[in-house]
Amino acid sequence: MGYELNEKIRDLKPYDPISGDFPVRLDANESFIQVPQKILQKISDAVLSIPYNRYPDPLAKELCESFGNYYHLNSGLVTAGNGSDELISVICSAFLMKGDTMLTMSPDFSMYRFYASIAEAKAELYYKKPDMTIDVDKLIAMANSSNAKLVIFSNPCNPTSLGLKREDVRRLVTSVNALVVLDEAYMDFWDESLLDEVVSYDNLIILRTCSKAFAMAGIRLGFAVANRELTNAMKAVKSPYNVNTLTQKAGFVILQEGQWLRSCIEEVKASRDMLYERMSILESNYAQRMHVYPSVTNFLFVKISQADDVYYQLVKSGIAVRYFGDFLRITAGTKEENEKFLLAFEKAIRL
Template sequence: MAYRLNEKIRDLKPYDPISGDFSVRLDANESFLPVPQKILQKIAEAVILASYNRYPDPLAKELCQSLGEYYHVSPDLVTAGNGSDELISIICSAFLMKGDTMLTLSPDFSMYRFYASIAEAKSKQYFKKPDMTIDIDQLIAAANASQAKMILFSNPCNPTSLGLKREEVRRLITSVDALVVLDEAYMDFWEESMLDEVENYDNLMILRTCSKAFGMAGIRLGFAVANRTLTNALKAVKSPYNVNTLTQRTGSVILKEGQWLRSCIEEIKSSRDMLSEKMSVLENNYSQRMHVYPSVTNFLFVKIAQAEEVYRELLKSGVAVRYLGDFLRITTGTKEENEKFMQAFEKAIRL
């Protein structure tokens, strides 16, 4: 008899990002800011001294110390990961039992439901209102009615660019029995983080990434913050050497550059605001065709008629954005990249 894949992976397809040679890449929500030469030199000095014949520090202590200092949290509550994607996968597989219910929101980051399916958990969805906002009372009711063991969502949201304020997040955490996992990947661009309150709750875990604001997408670095009980459990179930030596050394160096990191955030926010202003002018001219959502992230979320046609016209112009059905998600870029995008978008929308 021939071996057959099991049904949960039989029809899966590998992740397929946009490929091709595009002069402007605004599709992946990366930072457009390169690491300065003087910091690259510090990284080079740090990594050249590493013992590459030895396994990396399994607890990434120096890296967690740097993360804790930058974000003003105890390093003992920090768990480093090979990108926050790895941590999402671990959390779903370890904190959910087969048949448990995980509640996600829609629209939201699609990989949440994928990882739940691999963990053989049931995935229930709370659908946001037509304006993409969240009715917190309805969300609480949905969580309790489904007896969810975990609620996992991004705040601010990818892809809607909207955020849920702290007081509403607190109400959710204290009104459910589920573990609430907040993916704060874009919270560096907003001021509503729950990081400083994480020890107040026994059912809160926060995920962060260094890919969006800090220009570290290439080294795959994310981290989780939770109370000691949850942190100890997470460290126990992750693989022992999940963050490699190069990432640990590089991350530790960059995270000590607080002034530069804060300037990156402000520059990205400024670029986003300028792009948003220009897109809002277009929205006034094409109000029957497009709507730009307010953004507290490093990207814009735009509802647009004939979105696929506009998307393909942008590709023809050498501009890559993210196509999401009736929507486009546009990462903010350099001034030159934003200008090229606007020229291509104005041309495409007139067709």
């Protein structure tokens, strides 16, 4: 009798991002900014000092201190992970019991539901309004009526590019009995974070990533911030040596470069604003065909008729964006990348 996979993983497919050689990649919400040579040299020097025969620091103390210094936080409340994804996985597997209910939203980051399924939890969905905004009162009511043990969502939202203001998030956190996981992966591009008051709540974990604003997608580095009790639990349930020494060293060096990091954020926001302005002009010319949502992230979210045709026309032009049924998500790129996209996009919607 042969071995059979259990039902929760039997039909799963590996995550499959857009593959292929695209001259213009605007699909993954990465930063288009390259780390300058002088900082790369600092990373190289730091990497040369690594004792490769030893395990990494299990608590990534030096790295967490640099993160805390950048955001003016107590580093003792910071947990490092292999990108936010690992931390989401840890939270779902540790803070949810089999059969518990987790509440998230639609549309939102799809991996939340995936990790809940692996934890054998039930994922309930709150469906956003047609304009992609959130009725916080209805969300609170749904969390409480479903007896949700965990509420998780991205703010600002991936993929809608919209954000929920600080006072609304506060109201949610203080009105539910659940643990609230606030994924602030794109908050460096906005100013409505709860990071500086996270210690005030006993049911809040905030996630941050270095993949969007800080040009470090390649080293897979994320952080969770919470009060002392939740942080101690996070550090107890994560893998002992989860963040490798190379990532710790590279992250430590880059997080020291506050002035450069802030300039990166402003450069990305300028690119996004340019792209939004130009896409808004196209919307005025093709009002029956498309709608561009306002953005507080590093990407645009566009509703468009026959989005699949437009997507495939862009692919033929060597431009990768993210396809979501009736929507496209376009990451802000360099000026040249934006121009190439705009030219190909307008050509595609004319067909």
